[in-house]
Amino acid sequence: MIGPEIDRLIQLLAKLPGLGPRSARRAALHLIKKRDSLMEPLAEAMAAAAAGIRTCSVCGNLDTGDPCHVCRDGERPGGRDRTTLCVVEEVGDLWALERTGAYRGLYHVLGGTLSALEGVGPDDLNVPKLLERASRPEVTEVILALNATVGGQTTAHYLADRLEGCEVRISRLAHGVPVGGELDYLDDGTLTAALRARRSL
Amino acid sequence: MIGPEIDRLIQLLAKLPGLGPRSARRAALHLIKKRDSLMEPLAEAMAAAAAGIRTCSVCGNLDTGDPCHVCRDGERPGGRDRTTLCVVEEVGDLWALERTGAYRGLYHVLGGTLSALEGVGPDDLNVPKLLERASRPEVTEVILALNATVGGQTTAHYLADRLEGCEVRISRLAHGVPVGGELDYLDDGTLTAALRARRSL
Ligand SMILES: [Zn+2]
Ligand SMILES: [Zn+2]
Numbered sequence: 001m002i003g004p005e006i007d008r009l010i011q012l013l014a015k016l017p018g019l020g021p022r023s024a025r026r027a028a029l030h031l032i033k034k035r036d037s038l039m040e041p042l043a044e045a046m047a048a049a050a051a052g053i054r055t056c057s058v059c060g061n062l063d064t065g066d067p068c069h070v071c072r073d074g075e076r077p078g079g080r081d082r083t084t085l086c087v088v089e090e091v092g093d094l095w096a097l098e099r100t101g102a103y104r105g106l107y108h109v110l111g112g113t114l115s116a117l118e119g120v121g122p123d124d125l126n127v128p129k130l131l132e133r134a135s136r137p138e139v140t141e142v143i144l145a146l147n148a149t150v151g152g153q154t155t156a157h158y159l160a161d162r163l164e165g166c167e168v169r170i171s172r173l174a175h176g177v178p179v180g181g182e183l184d185y186l187d188d189g190t191l192t193a194a195l196r197a198r199r200s201l
Numbered sequence: 202m203i204g205p206e207i208d209r210l211i212q213l214l215a216k217l218p219g220l221g222p223r224s225a226r227r228a229a230l231h232l233i234k235k236r237d238s239l240m241e242p243l244a245e246a247m248a249a250a251a252a253g254i255r256t257c258s259v260c261g262n263l264d265t266g267d268p269c270h271v272c273r274d275g276e277r278p279g280g281r282d283r284t285t286l287c288v289v290e291e292v293g294d295l296w297a298l299e300r301t302g303a304y305r306g307l308y309h310v311l312g313g314t315l316s317a318l319e320g321v322g323p324d325d326l327n328v329p330k331l332l333e334r335a336s337r338p339e340v341t342e343v344i345l346a347l348n349a350t351v352g353g354q355t356t357a358h359y360l361a362d363r364l365e366g367c368e369v370r371i372s373r374l375a376h377g378v379p380v381g382g383e384l385d386y387l388d389d390g391t392l393t394a395a396l397r398a399r400r401s402l
Contacts, residue, residue, distance in 0.1 A: 001270050001271050001274060001281075001299055002264075002270070002296055002299060003264040003265050003266070003269070003270045004265075005246070005249055005250055005253060005254075005265040006250060006254070006263075006264065006265070008246050009243075009246045009247065009250050012239065012242055012243040012246050013243070015235075015239055016220075016228045016231060016232070016239075017224070017227050017228060017231050018219065018220060018224035018227060018228060019217075019219060019220070019228075023218070023219035025293070025296060026218050026219060026293070027217045027218060027219060027220075029291075029292060029293050029296075030217060030218050031217070031247065031250070032250065032254055032263050032292075034216075035251050035254065038213065038216055038217075039247050039250065039251045040247075040248070040251045041213055042210075042213040042214070042247060043244050043245075043247035043248040043251055044244075044248075045206070045209050045210045045213050046210065046232065046240050046241075046243060046244035046247070047241070047244040047245075047248070048206055049206055049207060049210050049229075049232070049233065049240065050236050050240045050241045050244055052206060053206075053207070053233055053236065062207075062233050063203075063204040063207065064204050064205075064206045064207070065204070068204065069202050069203070069204045070202050073202060080202075091230060091233075092226070092227070092230050095203055095226060095230075098202055098203055184227075
């Protein structure tokens with residue numbers, strides 16, 4: 001006989017990745033005990049995020065505001081380096097690269113990888129916008145920072161072909177990314193090293 | 202350069218037990234992707250819980266509404282058994298017992314255990330209210346369902362002494378082999394207790 005409001009809170013918390021039913025109960029109890037210092041601020045942060053987060057119309061990043069913080073900083077004198085675009089599969093990969101602090105350019109979030117099996121083609125992946133951005137005169141390099149998976153590498157090769165017409169250096173992350181590994185699960189040191197040792201394609 | 206609103210969401214999620222920084226980021230990304238189906242409902246459930254949850258003035262349970270759902274059901278004809286009080290340390294213990302479906306009586310949540318070291322005395326622990334409730338004519342049994350820890354057992358002995366004046370049976374949970382447990386993995390204390398409390402078949 002747990003009240004319906006608390007029960008609903010537990011059920012919803014259990015849908016978060018990494019929380020099972022037991023840890024969802026512990027999280028709910030923790031939130032209830034830290035009502036003022038945690039539950040209320042978290043409820044407000046979620047409501048604000050739910051209301052404010054947009055897909056950036058420039059790069060595909062998820063952020064409050066459009067363009068996103070990264071793209072807006074690129075517009076600022078002395079801001080992010082607009083000559084380099086780093087192509088990633090998902091926003092989580094962008095976050096992982098940002099955590100390293102090793103990259104100062106702009107991003108392009110594809111939203112996935114090409115997959116004939118799942119019917120995912122270039123137009124489903126924010127590719128036309130990438131080709132348009134890569135053609136801009138200020139852009140000199142496109143880093144294909146895709147996962148070292150079959151899907152990621154297939155997509156990287158496809159993009160390298162399509163980008164050949166643009167006057168840009170095309171590079172990929174250095175080996176050091178474990179084969180079959182996903183960027184979001186890598187430690188910052190490996191990711192930084194892979195970024196610094198990136199190779200021309 | 203993760204936007205401040207998303208960064209704040211990640212920081213707050215990382216304060217939940219069971220979520221580290223990495224899983225907090227994954228949770229934030231999951232919430233952002235499931236904005237309508239998860240983030241908004243969870244924000245609302247937390248806001249509702251934060252606004253509505255009270256400490257039950259009868260039993261010390263945390264619930265929306267005072268008295269709590271359990272105590273209110275005890276007031277209802279045919280509702281929960283008002284002759285039995287189950288004393289627990291924390292609300293999480295009450296939840297655990299409720300999940301079993303094996304208990305139909307009322308509860309009394311102490312809010313911790315006695316600790317001379319930490320300066321926690323009976324008045325800090327909802328004890329006076331327990332003595333008052335245990336003295337009511339309808340109450341015939343008090344189950345001391347405290348943890349099998351030094352603090353829990355010290356508190357149980359103290360309460361057993363204090364409750365001697367009341368006309369109630371005082372009981373505690375049985376010690377023994379956990380259901381599905383293997384003898385080889387049990388501590389000696391549990392095994393000794395299980396042996397001493399053995400039952401005829
Ligand atoms: Zn952007
Ligand atoms: Zn109550």
